[in-house]
Each structure stands twice: as structure tokens, then as C-alpha cells.
Amino acid sequence: MTSSTALSRSKSSRAKRRRGSSGNHKRFTTAKRRLKKSRTSVTGKRRRLASKKLSKKRAALLARRRRDARRRKTAPPVHVHHWDRYESDPQYGTFNPGHTEVDPPAIDRRPLSRPVTIIILTWNGLDYTRKCFEHLAPTLEPGLVDVIVFDNGSTDGTVEYLRTIPWIRPLFNPTNIGFVAGNHAALPYARPDSDIVLLNNDILTEQGDWLSKLQETAYRSRDIGIVGARLRGPDGSLHHAGTYILPDNLSGQQIGGEEPDVRQYNGVRDVQGIVFACAYLKRELIQRIGFLDQDYFSYFEDTDYCLKAIMAGYRVVNDGRVTLHHYHNTSTRVNGVDFWDMYNKSREVFRSKWQNLLQMRYERPLNWRSVVHLPLYGYTETSKNLMLGLERQHLKVNYEYVYGPGTPMPFEEPETGPDMRVNLFKQRTQSPEAVEVVYGQGDVFYKNKGRYKIGYTMLEVDGLPHDWVAQSNSMNEVWVPSHFNAQTFRNSGVTVPIHVMPLGVDTNYFHPGIRSKRFSDKFTFLSVFEWGERKAPELLLETFSRVFAHRDDVLLVCKIINNDPSFDVPTEIRKLKLGAAAERILVLHNDKIPSAWMGSLYRSADCFVLPTRGEGWGMPIMEAMACGLPVIATNWSAQTEFINESNAYPLRVERLIPAEARCVYYHGFNWAQPDAEHLAHLMQHVVANREEAAERGRRAAIDMQSQFTWDHSAARMKGRLAGL
Structure with missing residues (x-):
């Protein structure tokens, strides 16, 4: 309400009272005027006193300002560091290395030491074949490298295109006889003294020294029979650094599949298998075990061949120094083939040949109780890597979650995680005759039900809680990762045998060659x-x-x-x-x-x-x-x-x-x-x-x-x- 509104309302009220006046109106008005005069007198005194106080304050303020001004004229300036004037927050951010390869690997192209025949199959997909040849031609060494292209009944102009390429030997078949039969048909045309490289027509050999490096690796050791390469997808992600297959489900998996490529798996490593999108096969191996098994049409023939080589005493390795671009499953995609129908038929063939043999590779079972699907828990990542390492040592790992209701960590873990092998370990049944390892905190050792009990744990201080000591002494033996813990456990009263079992690091993912993405030049x-x-x-x-x-x-x-x-x-x-x-x-x-x-x-x-x-x-x-x-x-x-x-x-x-x-x-x-x-x-x-x-x-x-x-x-x- 404004003052003018209040005033107008006051006048209106007085007018109404005048219109409706009674005999008491005059006396009421006189009394009201006296009260108003009294109030006005008091208010005036207060205003005068307030004015005097305000004048004193203003005078004091002005005097203080004059004194400060004189000081500023005479006193030297004081330098105040900018970091003393305020408190700063750190910067906050995130990290993403991206897919960009800022420093491609150095090319070290050495002369080949022996002849090589490259066999490529085509079945339509002309655009991919063109790109493949454009990258392949500059990498070939004349006189030592032959290229045979076997066409499986293409109808998209591939046949006509192949006839125009002078540096290849084209072979034409009117119908598609499959990957295995096509390679068998091409093999007799290769030089009898040459090694064989199987290469898909959707591979881009962008690395100029790819072939010389694969050959160099093949002849590092006499027992190496097959050499593969790292394969990267169109989006820059890693598709392949070797393969593995377990007898539990016979579903082959590619190592590193679809991870961002930061140059992991860049060394020469023994693997269970490789995909034959790019495979260097020694002639000696072919003479020893034969060529691809013609019971397969497509798929699983590469895993089958790698396992045969291993059974014959040869090694299968993946050369991480070589990275090639792979479009992946191009023939099935461009020809509208039902991939899963072809894949599952080949898997049944593979099952009949290899399931029992793969089971026989295990030397003994091991029950492993721990945690592996809870990423916030400290034992998770190490538990996974220990199980995978034990699997590579041919121990059949049977995994069971050790925590849950009634334990110090009373919640459940997810049924599955991102690694198929660990998921399969969890589906296996615990063996009543196996040694059992509980890998977790020392107050959960009581969950160990094995015939021979091992508790595996660690702690960051100089002693152990009494409960940990008691549960440790209920084991047949205790494992710790360091001599520091062995000493603290022994000093705390653990009397059963203590063995130091160090943890490790995955040097496929942690090595000096990993691609960086610096935050600054500081x-x-x-x-x-x-x-x-x-x-x-x-x-x-x-x-x-x-x-x-x-x-x-x-x-x-x-x-x-x-x-x-x-x-x-x-x-x-x-x-x-x-x-x-x-x-x-x-x-x-x-x-x-x-x-x-x-x-x-x-x-x-x-x-x-x-x-x-x-x-x-x-x-x-x-x-x-x-x-x-x-x-x-x-x-x-x-x-x-x-x-x-x-x-x-x-x-x-x-x-x-x-x-x-x-x-x-x-x-x-x-x-x-x-x-x-x-x-x-x-x-x-x-x-x-x-x-x-x-x-x-x-x-x-x-x-x-x-x-x-x-x-x-x-x-x-x-x-x-x-x-x-």
C-alpha cells in the first residue's frame, strides 16, 4: 500500500464519519487533535536527537577517511601474493584416451628370408577387395611373394576386376564352395617351398612391414608353427589379439574384442588360437599336419587347425607388433548369409572333434571361493586375473562367491560379468575332492569347505584381528602376497604354514608402449x-x-x-x-x-x-x-x-x-x-x-x-x- 493510497482512504473515512455524525462528534474531534499534537511533539524531539547522533557518526567517518588518505600517501606499497588473497579449488575432469593413434608404430621393413604365397578368397564385396589390393600391393617384395586369389562365384563385377590386376594369379569357381574348400583349391598353385599366408579380402595391410615381421616371428623358434596379428576394426577398436575356447560352451572368443585400442597386447605372445583373417603358416607345419579340415564349411576351421598344431608340438603365437585393419564378417554380410546358422553347424562339427580333448587338458580341479563381479571391492580384479592365470596353467577353476548374507559383506554379487571365462567358472560345480582356496578377508575363511583348506588374504597394518588369527589357524595353510604379511601374520599368532604367493600385473595392458594422452606439456x-x-x-x-x-x-x-x-x-x-x-x-x-x-x-x-x-x-x-x-x-x-x-x-x-x-x-x-x-x-x-x-x-x-x-x-x- 502506497502513502497516497493510505491518505486517500483516511480522507474518505473522515467524510463518511461527517455524513453520519452524532452528538458526540465534536468532543471526539477535539480529543483527537490533542493526541495528534502530543505525538507530533514527541516525534520531533526524537528526530532532533537522531540527527545529532548521525552528524557525530558522519564526522567520525570523514575524519577516519582523511587519516587513511594521509597514510596512503606516506606508507610504502605492500605486495600481496595473488595466492594469499584467495583459496582456489583444483581442476576437476575426466580421462578418455579416445581411438586416435597419434604415433603409428615405426616401420622396419626387412627383406624376406624365404618365399611366401598369399591366398585370398573373394565372394562378392568388390569395394572391399579393391581397398585390400590398394594397401597390399606396396607391401609386396617382388620375386619372393606370390598372390593367389580364388573367387567363390562372385557376381558383382569382382571377376572382371580380378582379370585386370597383373600381379595376382586369379582362380575362378562358378559357385561358392566355402572358405575351407576354396583355400584347399588354391593351395596346389602355391610354390611348394613357400610358406602360406591366408588373408581375407576385407583386411587392409596399412602397416608396410607386416609380412616381414610375421615371417621374422615365425622363425624366431623352430617350434612356432602359426603366427597371427592384431586386428583393429573400422572404429579404431581392437578386434583381435588371439583367441580362446573352453570346453564348457565351445564358443570361441577373441582376446581384446572391441576394447579401445591403446596398444595393449603389443608383444609376441603364445595363444590358444588366432582367426585366419590373417594367418602365417609355416610350410613345415602344413607338411606335418596337413591343411584345413574339410569337414568345416566356414568358421571353427581356424581354431581346429591351431589346436592340431599345438597337439603336434607347435606353438601358436600372436605378433602384437603387427596391427591390420579388419572390417570383420564381410562375406556373410554383403551376401546376406545367415551367420549363426553357418556358425552353429560348424560348432557341432568342432564339438564332436574337440570337446573331450579340451576337457582332458586340465591337470587337476581347484575350488576358488572369492569375489569377482563387484568392481568396488578390492579383491575383485586380482581374483579374476588369478583365476585366468590358473586356467592358462591347465587347472580347472570352479568359482563360487564367498560373501553374501551372514558374512561381513552381506550382499550378493551379480550372476555374470564382462569376461565369459569367469562366467563359465561360476557355472561349474565345486569338486568335493579338490583343494579349496578362499581368497578374501581373513574373517571369511570359515566358508572354506574343502578337503584341504587354504586361506589367501592380506592386511595393511602391523598386526591381525583376533578373529583373523583364529580363522587362519583353522586352515591347513595360509597364503599371503608378501613377506611383510608373512611376518605380521606369524607375529600375530598364526601357527599353520604360511606361504608367500605374490600377486601380479597384466603386462598386456600395462607396459611402456601403451598409448598416452597427456594432460599438458608440464x-x-x-x-x-x-x-x-x-x-x-x-x-x-x-x-x-x-x-x-x-x-x-x-x-x-x-x-x-x-x-x-x-x-x-x-x-x-x-x-x-x-x-x-x-x-x-x-x-x-x-x-x-x-x-x-x-x-x-x-x-x-x-x-x-x-x-x-x-x-x-x-x-x-x-x-x-x-x-x-x-x-x-x-x-x-x-x-x-x-x-x-x-x-x-x-x-x-x-x-x-x-x-x-x-x-x-x-x-x-x-x-x-x-x-x-x-x-x-x-x-x-x-x-x-x-x-x-x-x-x-x-x-x-x-x-x-x-x-x-x-x-x-x-x-x-x-x-x-x-x-x-
Whole structure:
């Protein structure tokens, strides 16, 4: 309501009262005027007093301003650093290496040492054949390489096109007789002394030295019979780095299928099989075991042939140095063929020949109780890799989830996960005669029901809870990954035999050749951890901010996982008051980076740093070392199993302190307090001595590859089980 409205309403009311006046109207009006006069008098006094007070305040304010102005004229200017004027937040981001190959592998094309015949089958798909030949022609070595093209009844102009290519020998069949029969028909036209390369017409040989590298690998050892290559799809994803097949479902799988290609599987590796989209076959092997089995029309003939070679004492390897472009299943797609009908018919043929033989490859069963489909749980990834390693050692792994209702972790895990082999392990029945391993926390060993019981666990402090000790002593023996844990278990009262079974790292995904995607051109520290007291995040962040506060050429990237809803990581970091140095910290907060990308994250940094207070193993430390990074890590607990002065920068421990954390397993025990000054020194040292640090990282990668792969872990376990 405005004042004018109030005034108009007051006048209206008085007019109404005048129109309806009574005998008391005059007396009422006189009294009202007296009251108004009294109020006006009081209000006037208050206004005068308020005015005097306001005048005094204004005068004081003006005087203060004059004094401040005189001081500013005489006092020297005070320089205030910009990082002292405010608190900054770190940057927050995500990591994605993408599909772009920024640095293609170097071409080292050496002369062939013996003749090669390449056999290519065509069945329509002219556009793919053209592209194949355009890339193939420049890679051939005249006089040593022949190309035979067998056409399976094409009707799309392929026949006419083949007649125009002078450097091939075309063979024409009026109808499609299939992949196997077509190759058999072409083989007699090859030089009798030449090795054979089977090549699909939807392969692009973009790597100029592909053929010389495959031949070089084939003749590295006399027992190598078949060599395959990495195959990449049109979208840049990895399609093939070898194959495997299990007797449980006889469904062949391609290793690395459809993962983003970050140069994983880039070495020469023994595999169970390869796809024959590109296959180098030694002539000696063909003479020994024959050629492709003509019981197959298409599909499974390659797996069949690889298994025959292995049974004959030959090795099948995949040469990860060679990467070719593969369009995949082109003939069935362009010709409208029912892929699954053809595939399933061939699988039944394969089943009749190989299912029993594949079962016979297993040397003994092993019951494995653990966790594998809960990605937030620490044992998950290592449990999966241990089972796969034991499978490669020809142990039949029968997996069962160890947790659930009534256990310390009372929820169920999903029935299936992304790895078909692990899903098959879970479908198998536990063997009552097998040794049983429980791989999990020490308070779940009671779930072990085997005839011979092994408990396999670890802890990050200098002692064990009483319940863990009691359950450990109910086992026939206990496995731990490090001598650190062997000592703490023994000191805590575990009396049964204790065996050290180190964990490992997958050097197919963690190696120096993994493709990086750098965050900047600054020297980059990387740390990977779950937010919590044990990882000492405040020590790392405060040390970095103190040491590199005045440097713009150094960056710290922290991949931080936080699964505790009661903690807000940005708020906790803000409490540290890192100043403007926080602008040189990048936080990947709860960034769900796929396992296949983690190697790329490590390779995007120059040094890994983790001033942890204690580790049960230290997987991120080992992964960084396998990728060739120099590592700064606390010289206490399980990581001392694999870090030393020659391959890392061990961080001194100031003293042991009570392990104060929300984890009940730590109560009453101690862990390390890393030396903050030594951490600062080491971080400055690696920045100032980059070549020395890089050399230490190279040494670390060699050590991990030669001593700490999952195959090393599985072989050691197999050796122990064989003695039971």
C-alpha cells in the first residue's frame, strides 16, 4: 500500500464519519487533535536527537577517511601474493584416451628370408577387395611373394576386376564352395617351398612391414608353427589379439574384442588360437599336419587347425607388433548369409572333434571361493586375473562367491560379468575332492569347505584381528602376497604354514608402449587412490602445494575414488587451503575409467607418487611401474616386495603411528607415517633429474615383466598345489 493510497482512504473515512455524525462528534474531534499534537511533539524531539547522533557518526567517518588518505600517501606499497588473497579449488575432469593413434608404430621393413604365397578368397564385396589390393600391393617384395586369389562365384563385377590386376594369379569357381574348400583349391598353385599366408579380402595391410615381421616371428623358434596379428576394426577398436575356447560352451572368443585400442597386447605372445583373417603358416607345419579340415564349411576351421598344431608340438603365437585393419564378417554380410546358422553347424562339427580333448587338458580341479563381479571391492580384479592365470596353467577353476548374507559383506554379487571365462567358472560345480582356496578377508575363511583348506588374504597394518588369527589357524595353510604379511601374520599368532604367493600385473595392458594422452606439456605427477586415512591424501596435496607453489611447469593429477557418502572430496580438499597451487592440481573424482584404459592414464604422466601409510599389495604402484613410470612410494608394507632403490624411489618412514581409520580391522594396530620432507625432496629430485627418473622407470618395467606377471603368480601357485 502506497502513502497516497493510505491518505486517500483516511480522507474518505473522515467524510463518511461527517455524513453520519452524532452528538458526540465534536468532543471526539477535539480529543483527537490533542493526541495528534502530543505525538507530533514527541516525534520531533526524537528526530532532533537522531540527527545529532548521525552528524557525530558522519564526522567520525570523514575524519577516519582523511587519516587513511594521509597514510596512503606516506606508507610504502605492500605486495600481496595473488595466492594469499584467495583459496582456489583444483581442476576437476575426466580421462578418455579416445581411438586416435597419434604415433603409428615405426616401420622396419626387412627383406624376406624365404618365399611366401598369399591366398585370398573373394565372394562378392568388390569395394572391399579393391581397398585390400590398394594397401597390399606396396607391401609386396617382388620375386619372393606370390598372390593367389580364388573367387567363390562372385557376381558383382569382382571377376572382371580380378582379370585386370597383373600381379595376382586369379582362380575362378562358378559357385561358392566355402572358405575351407576354396583355400584347399588354391593351395596346389602355391610354390611348394613357400610358406602360406591366408588373408581375407576385407583386411587392409596399412602397416608396410607386416609380412616381414610375421615371417621374422615365425622363425624366431623352430617350434612356432602359426603366427597371427592384431586386428583393429573400422572404429579404431581392437578386434583381435588371439583367441580362446573352453570346453564348457565351445564358443570361441577373441582376446581384446572391441576394447579401445591403446596398444595393449603389443608383444609376441603364445595363444590358444588366432582367426585366419590373417594367418602365417609355416610350410613345415602344413607338411606335418596337413591343411584345413574339410569337414568345416566356414568358421571353427581356424581354431581346429591351431589346436592340431599345438597337439603336434607347435606353438601358436600372436605378433602384437603387427596391427591390420579388419572390417570383420564381410562375406556373410554383403551376401546376406545367415551367420549363426553357418556358425552353429560348424560348432557341432568342432564339438564332436574337440570337446573331450579340451576337457582332458586340465591337470587337476581347484575350488576358488572369492569375489569377482563387484568392481568396488578390492579383491575383485586380482581374483579374476588369478583365476585366468590358473586356467592358462591347465587347472580347472570352479568359482563360487564367498560373501553374501551372514558374512561381513552381506550382499550378493551379480550372476555374470564382462569376461565369459569367469562366467563359465561360476557355472561349474565345486569338486568335493579338490583343494579349496578362499581368497578374501581373513574373517571369511570359515566358508572354506574343502578337503584341504587354504586361506589367501592380506592386511595393511602391523598386526591381525583376533578373529583373523583364529580363522587362519583353522586352515591347513595360509597364503599371503608378501613377506611383510608373512611376518605380521606369524607375529600375530598364526601357527599353520604360511606361504608367500605374490600377486601380479597384466603386462598386456600395462607396459611402456601403451598409448598416452597427456594432460599438458608440464611435468606430470600422477596418484591413484581411494580417499581415506590410509592413503594420506592430505600429505600428498599439501606437499605438492608447498613445494611447487611458485612453479607453473608442474602438474599433479589425482584419480580419486570415494565410496563413502559421508565424505565430500571437494570439501575435504578445500579444507586443506592449498592456495593458488590448487590450480595446478587436476582431480579425476570418481571417474569410472575402464580397466583397459588405466595403462593409458599411467603413460600420460611422468612420475607416479603414493605416500601411502600401508598396503596389502599396492596394485596401482605395480601397474605404474609396469608402464615404465618412476615411482615414489612408501618404503613400508607389502610394496617392499617389488620396490627397491634400483627400480623406484622408496619414501622414508618417519615412524609408525596408530592406524586411526573407520576400518574395524585396523583398531589397535599401527601403520607408517611417511616422511613429508623426504617426499618433498624426492618430488623435486625427479623433476630436476628427469633422465635418471626415466631410466629407473625403464628398469621397473623390465622387473615387472620378468618377475611379476599373473602367469608368474599362477605358476607359483600351481607348483605349491602340485606338492599337496
